[in-house]
Amino acid sequence: MKQLLVFIRKEFLHVFRDRKTLLMLFGLPIAQIVLFGFALSNEIKDSRIALVDYSKDAITTRLIGKIEASHYFDIQHTLASADELNAAFKRGDIKMAVIFPANFGDNLIHTGTATLQVIADGSDPNQATTITNYLQSIVTDYNMELAQDAQQPLQIRPEVQMLYNPELRGAPNFVPGVMALVLMLVCTMMTSVAIVKEKEMGTMEILLVSPFRPVYIIISKLAPNLLISIVNLVIILVLSDIFLDLPVKGSVALLVFCSILFILTSLSIGLLLSINARTQQAAMMGSLMGMMLPTMLLTGFLFPIENMPFILQALSNLVPSRWYFIIVKRVMLKGLGFSAVWKETLILTGMTLLLFTISLRRFKIRLQ
Amino acid sequence: MDTVITTDKLTKKFGAFVAASELTFEVGKGEIFGFLGANGAGKTTAMRMLCGLLTPTSGKARIAGYDIYTQTERIKRSIGYMSQKFSLYDDLTVSENIRFYGGIYGMSRPAIRTKTATLLDELELRDEAKTLVRELPLGWKQKLSFSVSIVHDPEIVFLDEPTGGVDPVTRRQFWDLIYAAADRGVTVFVTTHYMDEAEYCNRVSIMVDGVIAALDSPANLRDQYGHASMEDVFYELARNAKRKGD
Amino acid sequence: MITLDKITKTYNKGAIKAVTDVSLDIRRSELFGLIGPDGAGKSTLFRILTTLLLPDSGTATVNNLDVVKDFAKIRSSVGYMPGRFSLYQDLTIEENLHFFATVFGTTIKENYNLIKDIYQQIEPFKDRRAGKLSGGMKQKLALCCALIHKPAVLFLDEPTTGVDVVSRKEFWEMLARLKAEGITILVSTPYMDEANRCDRIALIQKGSILSVDTPAGIIAKFPMDLYGIRAANTHQLLREVRSYSNTDSCFAFGDALHVTFKDHSPGDTPHVTFKDHGPGAPTAANPANDLLPYLRSKGISDPTIEKITPGIEDCFIHLLGTPAAATSNN
Numbered sequence: 056m057k058q059l060l061v062f063i064r065k066e067f068l069h070v071f072r073d074r075k076t077l078l079m080l081f082g083l084p085i086a087q088i089v090l091f092g093f094a095l096s097n098e099i100k101d102s103r104i105a106l107v108d109y110s111k112d113a114i115t116t117r118l119i120g121k122i123e124a125s126h127y128f129d130i131q132h133t134l135a136s137a138d139e140l141n142a143a144f145k146r147g148d149i150k151m152a153v154i155f156p157a158n159f160g161d162n163l164i165h166t167g168t169a170t171l172q173v174i175a176d177g178s179d180p181n182q183a184t185t186i187t188n189y190l191q192s193i194v195t196d197y198n199m200e201l202a203q204d205a206q207q208p209l210q211i212r213p214e215v216q217m218l219y220n221p222e223l224r225g226a227p228n229f230v231p232g233v234m235a236l237v238l239m240l241v242c243t244m245m246t247s248v249a250i251v252k253e254k255e256m257g258t259m260e261i262l263l264v265s266p267f268r269p270v271y272i273i274i275s276k277l278a279p280n281l282l283i284s285i286v287n288l289v290i291i292l293v294l295s296d297i298f299l300d301l302p303v304k305g306s307v308a309l310l311v312f313c314s315i316l317f318i319l320t321s322l323s324i325g326l327l328l329s330i331n332a333r334t335q336q337a338a339m340m341g342s343l344m345g346m347m348l349p350t351m352l353l354t355g356f357l358f359p360i361e362n363m364p365f366i367l368q369a370l371s372n373l374v375p376s377r378w379y380f381i382i383v384k385r386v387m388l389k390g391l392g393f394s395a396v397w398k399e400t401l402i403l404t405g406m407t408l409l410l411f412t413i414s415l416r417r418f419k420i421r422l423q
Numbered sequence: 424m425d426t427v428i429t430t431d432k433l434t435k436k437f438g439a440f441v442a443a444s445e446l447t448f449e450v451g452k453g454e455i456f457g458f459l460g461a462n463g464a465g466k467t468t469a470m471r472m473l474c475g476l477l478t479p480t481s482g483k484a485r486i487a488g489y490d491i492y493t494q495t496e497r498i499k500r501s502i503g504y505m506s507q508k509f510s511l512y513d514d515l516t517v518s519e520n521i522r523f524y525g526g527i528y529g530m531s532r533p534a535i536r537t538k539t540a541t542l543l544d545e546l547e548l549r550d551e552a553k554t555l556v557r558e559l560p561l562g563w564k565q566k567l568s569f570s571v572s573i574v575h576d577p578e579i580v581f582l583d584e585p586t587g588g589v590d591p592v593t594r595r596q597f598w599d600l601i602y603a604a605a606d607r608g609v610t611v612f613v614t615t616h617y618m619d620e621a622e623y624c625n626r627v628s629i630m631v632d633g634v635i636a637a638l639d640s641p642a643n644l645r646d647q648y649g650h651a652s653m654e655d656v657f658y659e660l661a662r663n664a665k666r667k668g669d
Numbered sequence: 670m671i672t673l674d675k676i677t678k679t680y681n682k683g684a685i686k687a688v689t690d691v692s693l694d695i696r697r698s699e700l701f702g703l704i705g706p707d708g709a710g711k712s713t714l715f716r717i718l719t720t721l722l723l724p725d726s727g728t729a730t731v732n733n734l735d736v737v738k739d740f741a742k743i744r745s746s747v748g749y750m751p752g753r754f755s756l757y758q759d760l761t762i763e764e765n766l767h768f769f770a771t772v773f774g775t776t777i778k779e780n781y782n783l784i785k786d787i788y789q790q791i792e793p794f795k796d797r798r799a800g801k802l803s804g805g806m807k808q809k810l811a812l813c814c815a816l817i818h819k820p821a822v823l824f825l826d827e828p829t830t831g832v833d834v835v836s837r838k839e840f841w842e843m844l845a846r847l848k849a850e851g852i853t854i855l856v857s858t859p860y861m862d863e864a865n866r867c868d869r870i871a872l873i874q875k876g877s878i879l880s881v882d883t884p885a886g887i888i889a890k891f892p893m894d895l896y897g898i899r900a901a902n903t904h905q906l907l908r909e910v911r912s913y914s915n916t917d918s919c920f921a922f923g924d925a926l927h928v929t930f931k932d933h934s935p936g937d938t939p940h941v942t943f944k945d946h947g948p949g950a951p952t953a954a955n956p957a958n959d960l961l962p963y964l965r966s967k968g969i970s971d972p973t974i975e976k977i978t979p980g981i982e983d984c985f986i987h988l989l990g991t992p993a994a995a996t997s998n999n
Contacts, residue, residue, distance in 0.1 A: 061526030065515065072514045257755030261814075264719045266745035267772045422721040461833035462804050561708050588707035588830070588859050590874060591986050595920055602904055616834070622923035623903070641924060652923065654834070661835050 101129040102186050104151040105140055112160035118197050127189040144176055144218055145389055151175045151186050163209055171213040177220030178388050179228050187215050219388050226299040231383035232356025234291055235376035238284055239321045239350050244342040245280045246325025251338040269420050277322045284318045304390030316403050317379040323410035330417050350376045378402050425452040427578055427610045433482035435468050442468040444633045455605050457621045458614045460630030461661045466614055474581055475499050487578045503572035506583035510568035513557035517548055520556060521571055528575035542570050562593030569600055582613040598623055618654035631664045670853045671695040676727035678713050687713040688876040695855060700848045702867035703857040710876040711857035712752055715826045719749050732821055748815035748823045758800030762791055762810055765799055773818035784813045787843050805836030823854045841866045861982040872985050879988040887984050897925040897977040900969045909967045915956055920986055927983055930956040
């Protein structure tokens, strides 16, 4: 028994003397509470929507007024045509469109019902369901208000259509998210571990004292991971087509091209991480803690970025997977072309070049 | 002689490979017994069996009076062990290490306290009691390791190449500690690569290819093989070994 | 061929002084030994010379190239075997050799005659993975990989540590043959007896050089007479000699004690063995004469004493300057 206590005491001493681990053990839960408690939430406010009013009578005006007044919605435009709506959805400018057909008010009074056309962006089914529910509750309220003044019950019925994902399946949302996460994690972790392993084993010493140029070491570490990741990518796309019924709506070539770009970005991050890590364990921890958390939280597939406090939104701009996620959704789900994703592609290219240059500069050609 | 270790045809096989074959010998109380052999000769396997860490395939042995098959826990409590690769915790202080090992060996708190004081005085480490072991020079670490390995006054202490890489003066100071322990009646079972250290032992055994090829006092071995030094004796025996540590 | 001029290196912002003010000159085709225990600074010097570490101050050159400015050229032209057996554990012997040959822009065939003697010993195992080799074989493989591009200078950091006695002897024989090919070799080792195999050696401890010379030169510099004392019971002998008033230093060396006396007369007849012949013994002023009766009176049977030539280890111990061992009674 005493032996057990002695051993336990020693273990405590070990833990408390390891500053880095302590930081993680206590820092992490605190960070998580703060993040999840205050910064990230599933609640949706100020969703951008469009309103199209073909009727323009007292009833529609009143209802529009109510919608405007609620804090759920941020009315982007009061658009005139369906084409403009389509374009806005594709660009991701609006999450929902509410369309009042002509003679809305007359139909309501004379027949007792009127149909309200609602189109929502179904690529994030959770979001879509939530905002259509918000709308529904406003309409129901209005229905009750109307019922007080009228002889017969008046029903405004919203008819909801989900774009891009009519059945509101989860796959269209999480597959792009998973792609971003998996590629990012695998690339950074594999690369950083491979380089640090060389350092740990001592073979790096011999490689450095040789005519072998350091840049070749880097390229040779990146090459197999690039290939493996491309294979991974193909597997994910094939599986999601066959089993999840989620084929690539847009150009496969474009998707693969952008994915390779993203892989290169992740590899560069792995390279950067390997420079300061001295053990494989540290490299792995660095990849997990340093990359997994930001990727999961700030990519936009678990928590909508638009709802985050400003500082987190700003930070999310630095996370490459956020841009990749947008590209994948637009190309894979919405079937858009390069013109819709050129900005994001440019950002990723810039990130890759920057990271690679920094890593190359800082790659240690000496043992210190 | 009071024997503290007796073995009778002790053997260890790993599948078809015979790591140690039919080891038969005795070690007496207070003896300094040198256990030599090239890498791969079977030394480590033999030591692990004697420490109760590895179950033999066949043969008999008694360590400190306990049976090697059925009483390994008793054996572990009656012996001390020190190896070059590990013995003390780098991120604990000198006194924390002593306290820990004392506790592991089941010593009472007052006993640990007295022992700590004695140890620190003997090694002249009073001022370093609260220093982390990783900050001690190598030589002091080795000496401290040895003292800690016998903190619980065991009957036998097993030393696995304890003086590797240490400067010549510290090495000799280390052996002073070994002599002092042997004088107190502790049996010292030591392996080493330094042939001059073989001479400090009362008796020496040389393992080659899993078998004990020679066992006697250094003086007798030198006479028997007609060499001036243990190094030459060892070289002659090891030279024709089939197993060069493969 | 290799020069170090007042090289100093510290770690941890000066907290750990690895090497202080080290200056050395190693000539072409010399087999030079750096002798010292762990922590003496040997590996640090190696890393500075192979351009893996930058010194805090001082300059160093290898083959007339500066270690700081011309590091790329040095890296392409030297052979290096670091302290641990740093080869690719999951590649076979042949794959490792082939890899390093390619890295250095050559092929195994091109310089095969240089490594032939060594490689032939491990060739039967050429398809075995490096991780599964014994210490001796790994060391031979590492040497082959370091030599494969016929470097002008070979840096071997503790190549014989942890390797069995037989392989150690073979290794030094291989080094002698390489030296004959004109390669300059800098070797470090903690084993004092290996010092004698070198052309010249530097004794190093705690970051400073204690002495540089040929082994014979260092031995000649030993300032006092050294005596070897033997008796049946070495342990008892150790105690008694240490407590003898005239003993200056006394260290165990296997079955003998190496002793120097405080009151000694230089220029004595060399290598005369004084056995205890009783009162009729020669009466030259010699400390040995007084010691033997003293020992006998303490119950030591058959003590013998003779003047001996110091070895490198004796010199090293002397240079370390520990006075305590002679008179302390443990």
